Amino acid sequence: MLERIIKIENIKQWQHKRALSQGFDKLNLIYGRNGSGKSTLSKIFNFINENDKAAIEALKPLESDGVPALSLRVGGASVTLNSLQTPFNFQVFNQEFIDSNLYIPNAKDRSQLTNYYEFSLGKVSVLKEQEIDTLKAEIDAINVQLSPIDTRLTTKFPSKTVAKIRGIKATPNADAEIASLDAQIQDLKSVEHYKSRKKLSPLVLTKPDLDTSVFTLNIESLSKEAQEKVELHIANNLKERDVMWLETGTQLVNESDNCPFCAQPLANSNIFSLYQDFISDSYTNASDKFELDSDQFELDVRAIGCKIEDLEALVKSNSEIIKTWSDRIKGFNPQYDFKDLDSLSTSIELECVNLIKEKKKDLLLETDFTKFNQLFDSIFDGFDFSAYNSEVQEFNEQVTKFLNELATGSTQALQAKINNIEETKKRFETEVVDDLVNHKSLSDDKKDKTKKIKELKEEIDKDQEDSIKEHKDSINLLLKNFHSMIRIKELDKDNKGKGGSTRLKYVINFIDKELSVENVDDNKHIFEHVLSLGDRSALALAFFLSKFAKANSDNSIVVLDDPMSSLDNYRKDATIVEIEKLINNGYQTIVFSHDPFFLSEIQKYSILSQHTKCFEIDVSYKKSDPLKADSSQYISSQMIERSDYDSHVLHSYHKEYNKLYDFVADAKDESKVEVARSIRPILEAHLRFLYPREFNEGVWLGNMITMIRDETDPSSHFFDTHNQISQITKINEFSKAFHHADGFDTKIQSLDLQTVQSYAQETLQFVTGI
Structure with missing residues (x-):
């Protein structure tokens, strides 16, 4: 059993530097406020189980330069940081136990209770457990070695598994093949360049339909x-x-x-x-209409000249295109002389203007189109572009032939082939070959160890099958004693948990509705949203305590770290009964709690009191600069002995009464000021207890004395039948001088020890009726 905590120093806030005179017993109650170091101590017990010195040393506080030190007395042997091994097992119930066995915050594995067998039975083979732990540690070490190899391989071969990387085949003459593919890509890029070049356009001059009817007028109204x-x-x-x-x-x-x-x-x-x-008006209208129509006719005639200009521009553009192709196609330079066409275009425009002018002189004059038609026919019938267009056609055919002879295919496809060949080259680089060899060796080793763990777990499961079925009843009985609404209906095990770990399959009845966590997708919110905090805590505590339903056969020490979180008073009482069962079954038990009332109830429980030792974690808070609001604050914790927790749970009236009683019995000079200041409050409290309706919060001792002194009715309960008002007045006159700050320091210095003792005795006699 754990006999004594000798030293815990520089581990988180713990600065317990010497052993206590009082050792541990069967039941040990440790009171500590939140943040005092209870959880740290329960972690230390877990790390001792795991023989994890580094984890304890990692708890060294930042504000301390000291070296972490640990010294416990367990089973007659010394446990230190350099020797954590002990034949005793600390079985710790804390928040970490609840998180690991009931709810996984990151939701990566919602099949909870993955290692239930470690907590459910006390007869699991130690050798097999140790072998599994050793194999797990070796697998962790293998994973550490595999991780950088995986990183290197996936960096070089994105989106490929190690198996696919290993399956990549070598490419013969890889460099020559890449050079050939590169040349093809360059050709394809040239094709795209040549295809972007234009071809020549032929010359075409379309004969327009000119409307000469505008020159024929019909003036009927004349x-x-x-x-x-x-x-x-x-x-x-x-x-x-x-x-x-x-x-x-x-x-x-x-x-x-x-x-x-x-x-x-x-x-x-x-x-x-x-x-x-x-x-007349008809002539005027006809004149206006001719003005408009003749303008359009003139524009149509001038458009012929624009078309000829466009043809001239086209010839120039074709010449530029021929120049761009000069690196591939030669011997072509088609030209066309537009001098005559330009002259005819100018002549027909002048003839058009002249005809309009003559018509405007006499609208009734019949227009002569002989010359105009000759010019028009000369333009559209007298010129032939066939020679030029023939050269254009021949040139374009040469371009088409050239393009057809170029390479065909896709640059993306060729580049993909190059990438694949580059990948095959990387696959057979020395570093990659070595990584694949090492990866296979490590993976095979990991696979063998994982298989061995599975075999060991199956052996353990086989040994424990009957016990698990029996254990289910213990869990349900505990849940019933806790007045919980949940029950385990089925209990079975498999090895489908995360990493091949053992997992419980179970069905929970909750408020008459069956919820199975075997189907994770359908019931993923059971623990997060359906079960209350009290139900979760009760369920976890039942799982934990079920292990200890039988006599202690494996030197287990049970540690309960604040087991009453979210539990009601009834469950607290039921937990005390379960603690009694632990003691009766031979388990040394340590109970941490921030609730002194709960610990006091355990300590005063008649059957447990004779085997109980009480302790408290004493905490000091040190500020580097007391006058600075954001000054650094350091917490320092140590264990102290307690006979009980009355100082935390008794009413303040009882505390003050005991303080006066102890002072009267054994007066000490260092206590006189505190006692002098306590006299007036205890008198007020006593009178409030006697007359709770009359002496409420707004009535103070001076008012109370006045009301009693002024009462003249003998039948009134305020009437001073025993003539005690003078005694109360005398005590009040003495005590009020020390209850207020006026003349504070002077009166304290002149305070006489025997005087305080005398007034304290009179106060005790008054409040007890002596």
């Missing part, structure tokens, strides 16, 4: 007689048919109706009258 007389007059008098003067003249006629040229009256002029009829 007077035929007026038209004939005006035309006859003009023919007789103006041989040159220049009528512009007449049109202008009519516009110059003013209100006097006289001729603007000779000033003769126009009223009797037949020709003027006829001309006025002729120049």
Whole structure:
């Protein structure tokens, strides 16, 4: 058994530097506030089990330069950092146990309780357990060696497994093959370059349809007689048919109706009258329409010249294309002389303008298109582009032939072939060959060890099959005693847990609804969302305690680190009963708790009290600079002995009463100030207990004394029947001087030990009725 903690120094906050006079017993209760070091001590016990010196040394605090030290007395032998081996096994229940066996936070393996057999029975073969641990450690060491090899191989061969890398075949003449493929890629790139070059375009001049109907007018609204007389007059008098003067003249006629040229009256002029009829709205409209139509006709004629200019530009463009192909195709330079076409284009444009001009002079004049048509036909019928286009066609055929002779295929496919060959070259590099050889050797070794672990676990499972079935009943009985709503309905084991570890298969009944964690996908939230914290803690504690339902046969020491988390009062009482069973079954038990009431209940439990020792983790908090808000704070913990936990669980009234009683019995000078300050509060508390309704929180000792002194009714419970008011007044006058800060230091210095003892005795006599 664990007999004594001698030293725990520089391990987390622990600075326990000397052994206590009180050793450990069958049941050992250790009280410590949160953060005092309870969890650290339970971890140390686990590390002792694992003989893990490095893990303990890793708990060295940052603020200390000291060397971690550990010294325990276990089974008559000394356990230190240099000698952690002991025939005793620390079986620790803490949050780590719950996390490992009930819920895995990272959710990588939701098949919980992966190593249940380690906790479920006490007769598992130690030799087989140790062999499994040794094999696991060796596999971990192999994994450490495999990891950098895997990293190197996957870096060189992305997205390929080691097996696929090993299966890569060598490529004969790899460098020559790569050179050939590179040449093909260059050819393909050339093809893409040549295909991007343009071919020549032939010359084509399409004959347009010109609408000459715009020159034919039909003025139906004009007077035929007026038209004939005006035309006859003009023919007789103006041989040159220049009528512009007449049109202008009519516009110059003013209100006097006289001729603007000779000033003769126009009223009797037949020709003027006829001309006025002729120049009517119809003629004006016809003139306006011709203006528009003739503009469009002129644009259509000028478009012929634009098309010829486009052909000239096309010849120049073809010449530039021929130059770009000069590195591959030679002997072509087709040209065409556009001088005559340009001249005809200019002539037809001038003829068009002249025809429009003549028509505008006399809309009724019949237009002569003879010259215009000759020019038009000369342009579109007199020129032949066939010779030029023949050269263009021949050139383009040469280009097509050249392109067809170039390489075909895909640069991506060729590059993929090159990459594959490069990969085969890397596969047979010395470093890769060595890595693959080492990887196979290590993997085979790992496989053999994994197979051996599986065989050992199957042997253990076979030995424990009956015990597991029996153990299920123990777990359910514990859950029933905890008043838990959950039960294990089925219990079986397999080796399908993470890494081939043993796993429980079980079905849980919870509030009459069956939830199976065997089907992980369907029930992945059982432990996260369905079970309450109390249910989880009860289930984990039941799994843990079920191991110890029989007599201790393997030198186990049971450690319970705050087992009451999230448990109600009923479960606390049931846990105390289970602790009694542990003691009766021969298990030395250590209980850590931050709840002094719980520990006090265990310590005072009649059957356990005779085998119980009490301890407390005493914590000091040191600040490097007390006046600085963010000053560094260091925690220092050590174990101290306790006879009980009354100082933590008794009501403050009882504590103050005991303080006065002890002082009266054995007065000490260093306690006089504290006792003097305690007299007034205990008097107030006593009177509040006597008269809880009258003396509430707003009434203080001075008010209480006044109410008692002023009461004159003998039947009142405030009436001072025994004449004690003078005694209370006397005690109050003494104590109030030390209950307030006025003259604080002076009064303390003049305080007499016997005086304080006398007043303390009078206070005790008053509150006890002596």
